[in-house]
Amino acid sequence: xxxxxxxxxxxxxxxxxxxxxxxxxxxxxxxxxxxxxxxxxxxxxxxxxxxxxxxxxxxxxxxxxxxxxxxxxxxxxxxxxxxxxxxxxxxxxxx
Amino acid sequence: xxxxxxxxxxxxxxxxxxxxxxxxxxxxxxxxxxxxxxxxxxxxxxxxxxxxxxxxxxxxxxxxxxxxxxxxxxxxxxxxxxxxxxxxxxxxxxx
DNA sequence: AGAAAAAGTACGTCTATGACGTATAATCTA
DNA sequence: TAGATTATACGTCATAGACGTACTTTTTCT
Numbered sequence: 209x210x211x212x213x214x215x216x217x218x219x220x221x222x223x224x225x226x227x228x229x230x231x232x233x234x235x236x237x238x239x240x241x242x243x244x245x246x247x248x249x250x251x252x253x254x255x256x257x258x259x260x261x262x263x264x265x266x267x268x269x270x271x272x273x274x275x276x277x278x279x280x281x282x283x284x285x286x287x288x289x290x291x292x293x294x295x296x297x298x299x300x301x302x303x
Numbered sequence: 304x305x306x307x308x309x310x311x312x313x314x315x316x317x318x319x320x321x322x323x324x325x326x327x328x329x330x331x332x333x334x335x336x337x338x339x340x341x342x343x344x345x346x347x348x349x350x351x352x353x354x355x356x357x358x359x360x361x362x363x364x365x366x367x368x369x370x371x372x373x374x375x376x377x378x379x380x381x382x383x384x385x386x387x388x389x390x391x392x393x394x395x396x397x398x
Numbered sequence: 399a400g401a402a403a404a405a406g407t408a409c410g411t412c413t414a415t416g417a418c419g420t421a422t423a424a425t426c427t428a
Numbered sequence: 429t430a431g432a433t434t435a436t437a438c439g440t441c442a443t444a445g446a447c448g449t450a451c452t453t454t455t456t457c458t
Contacts, residue, residue: 255434264377267435269416275436278415282359282445283379290385290396297392301385350405362406364445370407373444377416 243288246274252295262298263287338383341369347390357393358382 249259249270260270263284272278280288290297344354344365355365358379367373375383385392 257434264381266417268418269377271435271437272416275438277438280378281415282361282364283375283382284377284415286359286393286397287378287382287385290382290392293396294392297385297389297396298381301388301392302381352405361446363447366406366408367445370409372409376444379444 241285243280243285243292245270245280245288248288248292249274251292259291262295262302263291336380338375338380338387340365340375340383343383343387344369346387354386357390357397358386 249256252259254262256267256270256274260267263270264287265284269278273280287298344351347354349357351362351365351369355362358365359382360379364373368375382393
Protein backbone atom coordinates (compact mmCIF):
# COMPACT_ATOMS: atom_id res chain seq x y z
CA UNK A 209 0.00 0.00 0.00
CA UNK A 210 1.47 3.34 -0.97
CA UNK A 211 1.35 6.65 0.92
CA UNK A 212 -1.25 8.25 -1.29
CA UNK A 213 -3.69 5.41 -0.80
CA UNK A 214 -2.97 5.36 2.90
CA UNK A 215 -3.71 9.05 3.27
CA UNK A 216 -6.89 8.82 1.24
CA UNK A 217 -8.10 6.08 3.53
CA UNK A 218 -7.13 8.13 6.55
CA UNK A 219 -9.10 11.07 5.25
CA UNK A 220 -12.21 8.96 4.95
CA UNK A 221 -11.67 7.69 8.46
CA UNK A 222 -11.49 11.23 9.72
CA UNK A 223 -14.75 12.09 8.01
CA UNK A 224 -16.43 9.05 9.51
CA UNK A 225 -15.29 10.31 12.89
CA UNK A 226 -16.84 13.68 12.22
CA UNK A 227 -20.13 12.09 11.27
CA UNK A 228 -20.07 10.06 14.43
CA UNK A 229 -19.61 13.17 16.52
CA UNK A 230 -22.41 14.99 14.76
CA UNK A 231 -20.14 17.62 13.21
CA UNK A 232 -21.03 16.39 9.77
CA UNK A 233 -24.29 15.00 8.50
CA UNK A 234 -24.88 12.28 5.98
CA UNK A 235 -27.42 12.96 3.27
CA UNK A 236 -30.50 13.77 5.33
CA UNK A 237 -30.27 12.12 8.69
CA UNK A 238 -27.61 11.55 11.32
CA UNK A 239 -26.25 8.05 11.59
CA UNK A 240 -26.04 6.53 15.02
CA UNK A 241 -23.90 3.49 14.79
CA UNK A 242 -24.43 1.32 17.81
CA UNK A 243 -22.94 -2.04 16.94
CA UNK A 244 -25.21 -5.03 17.40
CA UNK A 245 -22.69 -7.06 19.36
CA UNK A 246 -24.76 -10.23 19.71
CA UNK A 247 -25.49 -10.26 15.98
CA UNK A 248 -21.83 -9.97 15.05
CA UNK A 249 -20.93 -12.74 17.48
CA UNK A 250 -23.66 -15.08 16.29
CA UNK A 251 -22.66 -14.49 12.70
CA UNK A 252 -19.56 -16.54 13.51
CA UNK A 253 -21.28 -18.98 15.84
CA UNK A 254 -19.05 -18.16 18.75
CA UNK A 255 -19.79 -18.43 22.46
CA UNK A 256 -19.59 -15.29 24.58
CA UNK A 257 -16.49 -16.76 26.16
CA UNK A 258 -14.60 -17.10 22.91
CA UNK A 259 -15.78 -13.87 21.43
CA UNK A 260 -14.77 -11.95 24.52
CA UNK A 261 -11.23 -13.32 24.46
CA UNK A 262 -11.06 -12.40 20.81
CA UNK A 263 -11.89 -8.81 21.70
CA UNK A 264 -9.64 -8.73 24.74
CA UNK A 265 -12.43 -8.18 27.23
CA UNK A 266 -14.00 -10.20 30.05
CA UNK A 267 -17.15 -12.22 29.46
CA UNK A 268 -18.94 -9.96 31.89
CA UNK A 269 -18.19 -6.92 29.79
CA UNK A 270 -19.38 -8.62 26.63
CA UNK A 271 -22.60 -9.43 28.45
CA UNK A 272 -22.95 -5.84 29.55
CA UNK A 273 -22.71 -4.85 25.89
CA UNK A 274 -25.12 -7.45 24.59
CA UNK A 275 -27.63 -6.67 27.29
CA UNK A 276 -27.35 -2.94 26.75
CA UNK A 277 -26.17 -2.10 30.24
CA UNK A 278 -22.92 -0.65 28.94
CA UNK A 279 -21.93 0.61 25.53
CA UNK A 280 -18.65 -0.27 23.87
CA UNK A 281 -16.74 2.88 23.14
CA UNK A 282 -13.99 4.07 20.83
CA UNK A 283 -11.48 1.29 20.28
CA UNK A 284 -14.01 -1.41 21.08
CA UNK A 285 -16.38 -0.11 18.45
CA UNK A 286 -13.61 -0.06 15.87
CA UNK A 287 -12.63 -3.57 16.85
CA UNK A 288 -16.23 -4.73 16.53
CA UNK A 289 -16.38 -3.36 13.02
CA UNK A 290 -13.27 -5.30 12.15
CA UNK A 291 -14.75 -8.39 13.78
CA UNK A 292 -17.78 -7.91 11.59
CA UNK A 293 -15.99 -7.40 8.31
CA UNK A 294 -12.56 -8.95 8.72
CA UNK A 295 -12.50 -11.34 11.70
CA UNK A 296 -9.42 -13.10 10.37
CA UNK A 297 -7.44 -9.86 10.71
CA UNK A 298 -7.99 -9.98 14.46
CA UNK A 299 -7.20 -13.67 14.75
CA UNK A 300 -4.07 -13.44 12.69
CA UNK A 301 -2.68 -10.36 14.38
CA UNK A 302 -3.11 -12.03 17.76
CA UNK A 303 -1.21 -15.16 16.84
CA UNK B 304 -11.80 -19.43 5.63
CA UNK B 305 -13.37 -22.66 6.82
CA UNK B 306 -14.66 -23.52 10.28
CA UNK B 307 -11.76 -25.78 11.21
CA UNK B 308 -9.22 -23.10 10.49
CA UNK B 309 -11.31 -20.55 12.31
CA UNK B 310 -11.50 -22.67 15.43
CA UNK B 311 -7.81 -23.43 15.39
CA UNK B 312 -7.11 -19.73 15.29
CA UNK B 313 -9.58 -19.16 18.09
CA UNK B 314 -7.84 -21.75 20.21
CA UNK B 315 -4.54 -19.98 19.80
CA UNK B 316 -6.17 -16.72 20.75
CA UNK B 317 -7.53 -18.30 23.88
CA UNK B 318 -4.08 -19.55 24.82
CA UNK B 319 -2.59 -16.13 24.23
CA UNK B 320 -5.19 -14.78 26.62
CA UNK B 321 -4.20 -17.33 29.22
CA UNK B 322 -0.56 -16.40 28.91
CA UNK B 323 -1.45 -12.77 29.30
CA UNK B 324 -3.33 -13.48 32.50
CA UNK B 325 -0.47 -15.53 33.90
CA UNK B 326 -2.40 -18.80 33.89
CA UNK B 327 0.00 -20.26 31.41
CA UNK B 328 3.70 -19.62 30.99
CA UNK B 329 5.73 -19.47 27.84
CA UNK B 330 8.97 -21.43 27.75
CA UNK B 331 10.74 -19.97 30.77
CA UNK B 332 9.55 -16.47 31.40
CA UNK B 333 6.25 -14.61 31.44
CA UNK B 334 5.65 -12.22 28.58
CA UNK B 335 4.50 -8.73 29.42
CA UNK B 336 3.22 -7.13 26.32
CA UNK B 337 2.91 -3.39 26.72
CA UNK B 338 2.52 -1.96 23.26
CA UNK B 339 4.89 0.83 22.29
CA UNK B 340 2.20 3.14 20.99
CA UNK B 341 4.47 5.91 19.76
CA UNK B 342 6.61 3.43 17.87
CA UNK B 343 3.64 1.90 16.09
CA UNK B 344 2.37 5.35 15.16
CA UNK B 345 5.72 6.57 13.90
CA UNK B 346 6.14 3.44 11.85
CA UNK B 347 3.39 4.83 9.63
CA UNK B 348 4.45 8.47 9.91
CA UNK B 349 1.14 9.59 11.28
CA UNK B 350 0.38 12.54 13.52
CA UNK B 351 -1.21 11.90 16.89
CA UNK B 352 -4.39 13.43 15.53
CA UNK B 353 -4.70 11.01 12.66
CA UNK B 354 -3.63 7.98 14.61
CA UNK B 355 -6.12 8.71 17.36
CA UNK B 356 -9.03 8.95 14.94
CA UNK B 357 -7.90 5.69 13.42
CA UNK B 358 -8.15 4.05 16.83
CA UNK B 359 -11.39 5.76 17.75
CA UNK B 360 -9.97 7.66 20.70
CA UNK B 361 -9.33 11.30 21.52
CA UNK B 362 -5.91 12.84 20.96
CA UNK B 363 -5.67 13.35 24.69
CA UNK B 364 -6.04 9.65 25.33
CA UNK B 365 -3.40 8.78 22.77
CA UNK B 366 -1.10 11.22 24.53
CA UNK B 367 -1.88 9.63 27.86
CA UNK B 368 -0.79 6.32 26.37
CA UNK B 369 2.37 7.60 24.72
CA UNK B 370 3.39 9.43 27.86
CA UNK B 371 2.69 6.47 30.09
CA UNK B 372 0.04 8.15 32.22
CA UNK B 373 -2.60 5.64 31.18
CA UNK B 374 -2.31 2.18 29.72
CA UNK B 375 -4.43 1.00 26.82
CA UNK B 376 -6.43 -2.00 27.90
CA UNK B 377 -8.21 -4.93 26.34
CA UNK B 378 -9.78 -3.91 23.05
CA UNK B 379 -7.35 -1.04 22.59
CA UNK B 380 -4.38 -3.38 22.92
CA UNK B 381 -5.87 -5.74 20.36
CA UNK B 382 -6.50 -2.83 18.05
CA UNK B 383 -2.94 -1.62 18.46
CA UNK B 384 -1.66 -5.01 17.46
CA UNK B 385 -3.76 -4.88 14.35
CA UNK B 386 -2.54 -1.36 13.69
CA UNK B 387 0.99 -2.70 13.96
CA UNK B 388 0.59 -5.69 11.71
CA UNK B 389 -2.39 -4.97 9.47
CA UNK B 390 -3.20 -1.25 9.48
CA UNK B 391 -5.12 -1.54 6.24
CA UNK B 392 -7.61 -3.87 7.95
CA UNK B 393 -8.59 -1.02 10.26
CA UNK B 394 -8.77 1.54 7.50
CA UNK B 395 -10.80 -0.63 5.20
CA UNK B 396 -13.26 -1.79 7.82
CA UNK B 397 -13.94 1.82 8.78
CA UNK B 398 -14.74 2.94 5.27
C1' DA C 399 15.42 34.85 10.04
C1' DG C 400 11.14 35.54 12.47
C1' DA C 401 6.21 34.87 13.00
C1' DA C 402 2.44 31.77 12.89
C1' DA C 403 0.62 27.27 12.93
C1' DA C 404 0.88 22.59 14.00
C1' DA C 405 2.33 18.95 16.93
C1' DG C 406 3.54 17.32 21.29
C1' DT C 407 4.42 17.33 26.69
C1' DA C 408 2.38 17.49 31.17
C1' DC C 409 -1.18 17.19 34.48
C1' DG C 410 -5.74 18.12 37.40
C1' DT C 411 -10.49 16.49 37.60
C1' DC C 412 -14.98 14.08 36.60
C1' DT C 413 -17.81 10.37 34.68
C1' DA C 414 -18.94 6.14 32.60
C1' DT C 415 -16.89 1.92 31.47
C1' DG C 416 -15.02 -2.48 32.46
C1' DA C 417 -14.22 -5.96 35.95
C1' DC C 418 -15.84 -8.85 39.51
C1' DG C 419 -19.17 -11.23 42.15
C1' DT C 420 -23.63 -13.43 42.95
C1' DA C 421 -28.07 -15.37 41.81
C1' DT C 422 -31.11 -17.29 38.39
C1' DA C 423 -32.71 -19.05 33.84
C1' DA C 424 -32.26 -21.30 29.43
C1' DT C 425 -30.04 -24.64 26.45
C1' DC C 426 -27.16 -28.45 25.16
C1' DT C 427 -25.84 -33.24 25.52
C1' DA C 428 -24.59 -37.68 27.42
C1' DT D 429 -33.34 -36.19 33.26
C1' DA D 430 -29.37 -34.81 35.46
C1' DG D 431 -25.23 -32.27 34.83
C1' DA D 432 -22.63 -29.01 32.32
C1' DT D 433 -22.41 -25.22 29.55
C1' DT D 434 -24.13 -20.86 28.07
C1' DA D 435 -26.59 -16.79 28.86
C1' DT D 436 -29.54 -13.15 31.57
C1' DA D 437 -29.66 -9.74 35.16
C1' DC D 438 -27.80 -6.52 38.33
C1' DG D 439 -25.11 -4.34 42.59
C1' DT D 440 -20.63 -2.28 43.51
C1' DC D 441 -15.90 -0.40 42.94
C1' DA D 442 -11.56 1.14 40.63
C1' DT D 443 -9.65 3.24 36.83
C1' DA D 444 -9.36 4.51 31.95
C1' DG D 445 -10.87 7.89 28.75
C1' DA D 446 -12.42 12.57 27.94
C1' DC D 447 -11.92 17.35 28.60
C1' DG D 448 -9.64 21.44 29.89
C1' DT D 449 -5.57 24.32 30.61
C1' DA D 450 -0.80 25.83 30.30
C1' DC D 451 3.58 25.40 28.22
C1' DT D 452 7.30 23.69 24.94
C1' DT D 453 9.05 21.97 20.60
C1' DT D 454 8.89 21.39 15.75
C1' DT D 455 7.39 22.55 11.24
C1' DT D 456 5.84 25.68 7.70
C1' DC D 457 5.50 29.91 5.29
C1' DT D 458 6.56 34.73 3.82
